[in-house]
Amino acid sequence: MDTQDTDLIRNLSLFHGMSQKHFGALMKAARLENFARGTVLIREGQMPAFLHIVIKGTVELFANHDGKESTLDLIEPVATFILAAVIRDEMYLKSARSFTPTQILMIPAAAVRNVFSRDAAFARSIVNELASRYRGIVRSLKNERMRSSAERLAAWIRDEERRQGHRGYVELKYGKRLLASTLGMTPENLSRTLSLLSAHGAGCEGRQITITDRQALAAFARPNPLIDS
Amino acid sequence: MDTQDTDLIRNLSLFHGMSQKHFGALMKAARLENFARGTVLIREGQMPAFLHIVIKGTVELFANHDGKESTLDLIEPVATFILAAVIRDEMYLKSARSFTPTQILMIPAAAVRNVFSRDAAFARSIVNELASRYRGIVRSLKNERMRSSAERLAAWIRDEERRQGHRGYVELKYGKRLLASTLGMTPENLSRTLSLLSAHGAGCEGRQITITDRQALAAFARPNPLIDS
DNA sequence: CGTGGGGTTGATACAGTTCAAGATACGTGG
DNA sequence: CCACGTATCTTGAACTGTATCAACCCCACG
Numbered sequence: 001m002d003t004q005d006t007d008l009i010r011n012l013s014l015f016h017g018m019s020q021k022h023f024g025a026l027m028k029a030a031r032l033e034n035f036a037r038g039t040v041l042i043r044e045g046q047m048p049a050f051l052h053i054v055i056k057g058t059v060e061l062f063a064n065h066d067g068k069e070s071t072l073d074l075i076e077p078v079a080t081f082i083l084a085a086v087i088r089d090e091m092y093l094k095s096a097r098s099f100t101p102t103q104i105l106m107i108p109a110a111a112v113r114n115v116f117s118r119d120a121a122f123a124r125s126i127v128n129e130l131a132s133r134y135r136g137i138v139r140s141l142k143n144e145r146m147r148s149s150a151e152r153l154a155a156w157i158r159d160e161e162r163r164q165g166h167r168g169y170v171e172l173k174y175g176k177r178l179l180a181s182t183l184g185m186t187p188e189n190l191s192r193t194l195s196l197l198s199a200h201g202a203g204c205e206g207r208q209i210t211i212t213d214r215q216a217l218a219a220f221a222r223p224n225p226l227i228d229s
Numbered sequence: 230m231d232t233q234d235t236d237l238i239r240n241l242s243l244f245h246g247m248s249q250k251h252f253g254a255l256m257k258a259a260r261l262e263n264f265a266r267g268t269v270l271i272r273e274g275q276m277p278a279f280l281h282i283v284i285k286g287t288v289e290l291f292a293n294h295d296g297k298e299s300t301l302d303l304i305e306p307v308a309t310f311i312l313a314a315v316i317r318d319e320m321y322l323k324s325a326r327s328f329t330p331t332q333i334l335m336i337p338a339a340a341v342r343n344v345f346s347r348d349a350a351f352a353r354s355i356v357n358e359l360a361s362r363y364r365g366i367v368r369s370l371k372n373e374r375m376r377s378s379a380e381r382l383a384a385w386i387r388d389e390e391r392r393q394g395h396r397g398y399v400e401l402k403y404g405k406r407l408l409a410s411t412l413g414m415t416p417e418n419l420s421r422t423l424s425l426l427s428a429h430g431a432g433c434e435g436r437q438i439t440i441t442d443r444q445a446l447a448a449f450a451r452p453n454p455l456i457d458s
Numbered sequence: 459c460g461t462g463g464g465g466t467t468g469a470t471a472c473a474g475t476t477c478a479a480g481a482t483a484c485g486t487g488g
Numbered sequence: 489c490c491a492c493g494t495a496t497c498t499t500g501a502a503c504t505g506t507a508t509c510a511a512c513c514c515c516a517c518g
Contacts, residue, residue, distance in 0.1 A: 404495095404497090406495095416496080417498080417499085421499080
């Protein structure tokens with residue numbers, strides 16, 4: 001790993017504030033690797049060997065059960081994944097694959113646990129990241145339990161439009177199949193629901209969803225700051 | 230808080246290994262309180278003031294949205310709740326009420342964050358607890374996404390029977406309404422599904438569910454170590 | 459050009475909710 | 489200890505949401 005990469009990583013919030021010595025120990029053990037689109041990075045059921053940090057590209061976290069598959073999360077730079085498994089040294093509950101070409105920083109699990117005990121700033125970063133993800137998944141569970149798929153979609157459109165900079169439309173960054181899986185619905189259902197939303201303030205053409213009536217969409221989505229991000 | 234209580238708390242895994250000085254600081258700030266059944270302990274949307282630790286009784290974590298209510302977790306001694314909100318100092322995403330009379334240890338959030346930074350052993354306990362809960366909720370999300378309500382119920386019966394000591398039956402510790410809400414289904418649906426299960430190895434009479442055919446129940450539940458606990 | 463994957467649309471089936479009515483259990487006060 | 493009132497549980501019927509299966513369209517890419 002060259003010094004340019006190291007500098008970039010040093011500035012990630014996860015490593016901010018930790019001692020140079022401990023950071024060096026992590027980096028010495030770490031590997032920075034590139035993966036082609038579609039590569040399976042980890043498989044559920046395996047034991048964790050590395051903490052993974054997405055530097056470039058998008059990683060899809062998913063799980064399989066009884067022939068079904070579901071997308072649980074999409075990880076974009078810069079964020080860790082499978083942190084909880086590494087901390088507890090227990091098997092992965094999710095699988096991960098690179099959805100685009102990706103660059104991943106891989107730090108051996110033992111090194112992470114080791115430095116965690118010695119460096120309070122690093123410990124704080126780790127626990128902050130973990131708490132943040134915990135809250136994210138609580139929101140997901142509430143979203144799943146208390147909203148219909150149509151409401152989830154409408155809420156997602158509002159959220160995503162905001163994240164993309166309040167431009168009045170959403171540019172889909174990936175296919176509708178993946179979006180459907182992310183929202184916990186089938187592609188067919190997504191397709192139908194999208195056309196249904198034309199009567200509630202959002203229209204879809206190809207990969208662009210346009211918000212035509214903010215008020216109507218909000219009324220339909222029933223936004224909730226304790227669910228939406 | 231008397232010394233007997235303090236001793237009991239000192240032995241909780243959360244405080245195990247931390248320095249006496251830091252433990253003292255936490256206890257000095259902490260309060261041990263008793264609540265009647267049904268008391269709302271925290272309300273979603275509020276900012277965290279205390280880390281709560283259930284010493285006695287059962288606490289129900291739930292959330293409301295658009296007129297609906299859903300039980301997200303049942304906390305039994307000894308365990309923390311709303312840890313993530315305390316760590317991040319962000320509003321609660323869940324509400325909590327005492328489901329039975331409870332005794333709760335309440336440690337001011339600021340004290341927790343403070344000691345976390347100074348005591349590595351405490352930090353490790355906190356992060357372990359948090360990671361453990363994170364994994365629990367990942368399992369819940371997978372359970373919700375990839376199983377039908379009948380499968381969830383069957384899997385729950387198997388799990389619970391094991392937790393209660395492999396006696397071949399499950400003693401319901403609370404009403405079926407709450408069980409239904411925990412499993413993300415309506416009471417009516419639970420009732421019907423329970424009678425359906427009589428054809429798949431589990432019968433219900435009053436507050437006791439008896440496993441009549443382990444093999445058949447397993448075949449129906451499709452158990453998965455990456456979902457079930 | 460074909461060919462294949464993603465997307466849409468339609469028909470059908472199933473799962474789950476809702477509403478309503480009855481049955482059963484349960485705690486309380488007489 | 490019983491009677492009552494209330495909450496819980498069960499059952500039925502109708503309805504809504506979502507999945508499934510199948511056909512078709514469209515466009516990108518060989």
